[in-house]
Amino acid sequence: MGMFILRRTGVMLLTAICLTFIVFIMTNLYPNLEKLAKNEGNFRMSDAEVASFLGNRGYTQGKLQNYGEWLGVLPGYVIEGIDGKTRGRCSNHGAIVEDAGRYCGVLQGDWGFSSRFKEPVLKIVATRLALTGKLMFWVLVVMVPGALLIGVMAGMREGSRLDRSLSTGAIVTTATPEYVSGVIFIAIFTSSAVGLKWFKGSATSAMENATLENFLLPVLTIAIYGMGYIARMTRASMAEVMTAQYIRTARLKGVSFANIVLKHALRNALIAPFTVIMLQIPWLLNGVVIVEVLFNFKGFGWVLVQAASNNDIDLLLAVSVVGVVVVLLTQLISDIGYVFLNPRIRIS
Amino acid sequence: MGGTIRMQMDVKAMKDPRTHDWTQISIFSAGWLEYLVEYNNDGSFTPMLLTSWEANADATQYVLKIREGVKWNNGDDFTAEDVARNIIGWCDKGLEGNSMAGRMASLVDEATGLAREGAVVAVDSSTVHLNLLQPDITIVPGMADYPAQIVHKSFTVETMVSNPIGTGFMLPENLEVGVKASIVRNEGFEWWGYAAGKGGYVDRIEFIDYGSDPATHMAGFEAEEFDLNWESTGEFVELFDSLGLVKTQVASGATIVVRPNQDHAPYDNKMVRQALAMAVDNNVINELGNASLGVAADNCHVGPMHPEHNPDVTRAPFDPVKAKALMDASGHGDFEHELRSLDTGFWKDTCDAVAAQLRDAGIKVKRTLMPGSTFWNDWTKFPYSATNWNHRPLGTQVLGLAYRSGEAWNEFAWSNAEFDSLLAEANSLANADERRVVMGKIQAIVIDEGVTCQPYWRSVQRHNVAGLVGVDMHIAYLPQIYKWGHAA
Numbered sequence: 001m002g003m004f005i006l007r008r009t010g011v012m013l014l015t016a017i018c019l020t021f022i023v024f025i026m027t028n029l030y031p032n033l034e035k036l037a038k039n040e041g042n043f044r045m046s047d048a049e050v051a052s053f054l055g056n057r058g059y060t061q062g063k064l065q066n067y068g069e070w071l072g073v074l075p076g077y078v079i080e081g082i083d084g085k086t087r088g089r090c091s092n093h094g095a096i097v098e099d100a101g102r103y104c105g106v107l108q109g110d111w112g113f114s115s116r117f118k119e120p121v122l123k124i125v126a127t128r129l130a131l132t133g134k135l136m137f138w139v140l141v142v143m144v145p146g147a148l149l150i151g152v153m154a155g156m157r158e159g160s161r162l163d164r165s166l167s168t169g170a171i172v173t174t175a176t177p178e179y180v181s182g183v184i185f186i187a188i189f190t191s192s193a194v195g196l197k198w199f200k201g202s203a204t205s206a207m208e209n210a211t212l213e214n215f216l217l218p219v220l221t222i223a224i225y226g227m228g229y230i231a232r233m234t235r236a237s238m239a240e241v242m243t244a245q246y247i248r249t250a251r252l253k254g255v256s257f258a259n260i261v262l263k264h265a266l267r268n269a270l271i272a273p274f275t276v277i278m279l280q281i282p283w284l285l286n287g288v289v290i291v292e293v294l295f296n297f298k299g300f301g302w303v304l305v306q307a308a309s310n311n312d313i314d315l316l317l318a319v320s321v322v323g324v325v326v327v328l329l330t331q332l333i334s335d336i337g338y339v340f341l342n343p344r345i346r347i348s
Numbered sequence: 349m350g351g352t353i354r355m356q357m358d359v360k361a362m363k364d365p366r367t368h369d370w371t372q373i374s375i376f377s378a379g380w381l382e383y384l385v386e387y388n389n390d391g392s393f394t395p396m397l398l399t400s401w402e403a404n405a406d407a408t409q410y411v412l413k414i415r416e417g418v419k420w421n422n423g424d425d426f427t428a429e430d431v432a433r434n435i436i437g438w439c440d441k442g443l444e445g446n447s448m449a450g451r452m453a454s455l456v457d458e459a460t461g462l463a464r465e466g467a468v469v470a471v472d473s474s475t476v477h478l479n480l481l482q483p484d485i486t487i488v489p490g491m492a493d494y495p496a497q498i499v500h501k502s503f504t505v506e507t508m509v510s511n512p513i514g515t516g517f518m519l520p521e522n523l524e525v526g527v528k529a530s531i532v533r534n535e536g537f538e539w540w541g542y543a544a545g546k547g548g549y550v551d552r553i554e555f556i557d558y559g560s561d562p563a564t565h566m567a568g569f570e571a572e573e574f575d576l577n578w579e580s581t582g583e584f585v586e587l588f589d590s591l592g593l594v595k596t597q598v599a600s601g602a603t604i605v606v607r608p609n610q611d612h613a614p615y616d617n618k619m620v621r622q623a624l625a626m627a628v629d630n631n632v633i634n635e636l637g638n639a640s641l642g643v644a645a646d647n648c649h650v651g652p653m654h655p656e657h658n659p660d661v662t663r664a665p666f667d668p669v670k671a672k673a674l675m676d677a678s679g680h681g682d683f684e685h686e687l688r689s690l691d692t693g694f695w696k697d698t699c700d701a702v703a704a705q706l707r708d709a710g711i712k713v714k715r716t717l718m719p720g721s722t723f724w725n726d727w728t729k730f731p732y733s734a735t736n737w738n739h740r741p742l743g744t745q746v747l748g749l750a751y752r753s754g755e756a757w758n759e760f761a762w763s764n765a766e767f768d769s770l771l772a773e774a775n776s777l778a779n780a781d782e783r784r785v786v787m788g789k790i791q792a793i794v795i796d797e798g799v800t801c802q803p804y805w806r807s808v809q810r811h812n813v814a815g816l817v818g819v820d821m822h823i824a825y826l827p828q829i830y831k832w833g834h835a836a
Contacts, residue, residue, distance in 0.1 A: 040361075041367065041444045041445045045444060045445055049444050049445070052444070053444055083442065083444075094506060095506065116361070116525065116526070117361070117524075117525045117526060118361045118362075118525060119525075186567055190567060190570055190571065191570060192570060192590075192591060193590075197570070200567075200570075200571035200573075201566075201567030201568075201570055201571055202558070202564065202567040202568045202570075202571040202573055204556060204558070204568060204571075204573050205571070205573055207527075214571065293559065293561075293564075294564070295567075296558050296559060296564050296567070296568065298526070298527050298557075302526075306526055
């Protein structure tokens with residue numbers, strides 16, 4: 001078990017390094033750097049101004065050199081610019097600060113400085129991840145029990161009227177993307193055009209103070225989409241288990257239907273949905289982009305969009321590392337969870 | 349007095365005021381950084397940190413009088429030295445992205461890219477002299493534009509938010525780029541404006557970022573998460589109206605010209621040009637081509653938003669019968685005009701409406717739609733086409749760019765010696781009242797020559813909840829937050 005986790009961690013590190021290197025190369029292509037310079041300097045900068053801006057801030061050094069500086073295996077640049085000012089990476093690309101170290105990369109715990117938000121990357125990622133965490137938590141609270149309940153109910157008597165109606169419902173919600181259901185929810189429940197105005201169509205205030213009124217719609221929009229998918233998985237798995245020999249044996253022995261479902265079928269039927277639920281978590285992390293933008297909830301998905309559209313190099317790198325960690329961590333949990341759900345599986 | 353106002357606005361990162369490229373940046377720093385001169389919706393310029401200014405006869409020398417009794421919020425006195433230092437700073441072409449250098453061009457030494465020796469002189473503690481290279485009446489308007497915020501001598505970009513020294517009545521509280529920002533009253537600071545009766549009513553202003561999609565802004569309005577928005581555009585103007593919000597609207601100098609180019613026959617014929625303008629009812633074009641988001645104009649590219657506009661000179665009256673008669677008399681009665689425009693938006697709608705009116709008058713017109721990628725390559729050269737022009741504070745500015753003989757942007761291919769000399773005269777008169785006399789003659793020439801059909805001025809507008817005062821849309825989006833308040 002220990003070896004297994006260690007190996008997984010190794011894979012995670014390797015993936016993170018490969019991914020960040022790719023992201024690094026992409027964000028350091030010259031057109032992207034030009035965009036960065038114009039965002040930071042001025043939209044009407046001339047080509048010469050862009051070149052001096054980039055040169056003064058170390059962007060035109062070798063790519064490997066810059067990547068090494070970001071990792072913290074090479075010392076950060078200190079450049080005297082053509083405007084006479086000296087800037088350093090370890091002083092947030094600005095005027096030299098006295099107590100700045102020589103190395104300032106990820107290995108030293110410095111994740112860099114966001115050019116878009118003018119704040120340390122670590123702080124932004126922590127704040128925004130916490131907000132998305134809040135959203136995800138409530139989504140999972142609504143989605144997982146709901147989906148399992150629907151799936152089990154549909155799957156325990158395959159082909160019944162209950163199964164047909166629940167399955168149809170599940171297919172409809174899964175086939176409706178968030179940007180459709182979200183807009184429909186906003187139109188029906190929040191606008192004065194319809195006149196209900198039960199909820200708020202903007203979750204901006206939910207960042208500080210989440211209430212049922214301002215937080216229900218974004219949670220519901222994501223939850224409903226994922227719910228149908230997990231419910232379908234659970235139903236298929238449940239339906240298969242219900243045809244197994246041991247269920248028939250239990251039934252012949254006269255065990256009540258409720259007992260068969262709860263004590264005998266459920267545990268086996270949950271193995272497949274468990275993996276799916278775990279896979280949903282990294283999906284949620286990126287899938288929230290649409291809902292966060294639609295409801296103006298500034299979480300991790302929004303940061304991803306902002307970082308990408310402003311070519312915020314340090315922030316994009318950190319975001320991709322978080323992505324790698326979340327994907328591999330949830331997979332690790334799902335692998336370990338298997339062992340407890342299915343005693344026949346061993347991790348060696 | 350008191351209270352909080354919340355505004356929907358893009359919250360952008362702070363930078364040196366001279367390099368501000370969005371008015372949204374300046375409105376935040378306007379909490380503590382102020383302007384020498386203020387530009388108003390009626391086209392006038394009023395003094396803020398100055399008390400007055402005066403130009404010599406040909407607008408080559410200016411005397412700026414500094415407001416006395418103004419204090420920086422760290423206790424320092426505000427003096428002529430401060431003003432001179434800021435103006436010299438504006439002239440620094442070497443600063444990446446400094447747009448003030450262009451506005452101060454008549455003070456800049458081309459060789460060094462800095463202010464010329466002796467161009468800006470602090471004569472005594474309350475007087476600054478400006479010595480210009482050539483006549484320039486745009487220099488004071490330039491000082492009223494959004495990047496022209498006055499900073500303290502200890503100013504650095506890095507500390508401008510953490511150590512906010514300024515002359516304004518508020519201080520920054522927090523700035524979270526892309527999320528929200530707030531400024532609060534600087535309690536205990538004796539702002540000069542309180543005594544001068546300028547206002548400074550609210551205790552706190554919050555700016556909340558809702559991205560660029562107006563549908564999200566609408567949801568925010570409905571959720572009562574803010575009190576006013578930054579700007580209402582297009583179909584959302586009507587939607588916000590329907591929510592029962594208060595609309596403030598101002599006709600700006602942004603406009604469109606549907607013009608013939610005189611290098612091409614038959615547009616070298618004055619009667620043809622007059623007929624094209626005469627056959628068009630500008631009110632109808634504003635309604636059909638601009639969704640009534642503007643006011644009808646007078647075909648001379650100078651309007652009520654310009655300080656020197658002469659309202660007595662108006663367009664040749666709308667008269668389709670006389671227009672057809674003029675066209676026939678010119679010998680081009682059967683000529684089929686080809687009106688080109690971009691294939692989208694108000695360009696297309698406006699030209700469609702103009703063409704329909706010409707056809708109603710009995711003049712033959714063919715419409716040609718072009719994508720932006722090909723249209724803008726040749727926009728000055730088409731025989732008959734439509735171009736949009738942005739707002740500029742003085743009436744003489746666009747005339748100088750587009751109507752003067754030989755200018756690169758003279759899409760009318762118009763050349764008129766009398767107009768040129770009158771414009772040169774207007775450009776040496778810094779006083780708007782004196783300039784108005786000359787401007788009346790200029791307007792009359794442009795209209796009589798049938799240089800263009802300029803159907804409407806486009807308005808800018810924003811919405812707010814009931815019960816606010818002073819939050820009106822500004823013609824140039826300038827941050828006059830000291831006027832904001834709650835109705836008593």
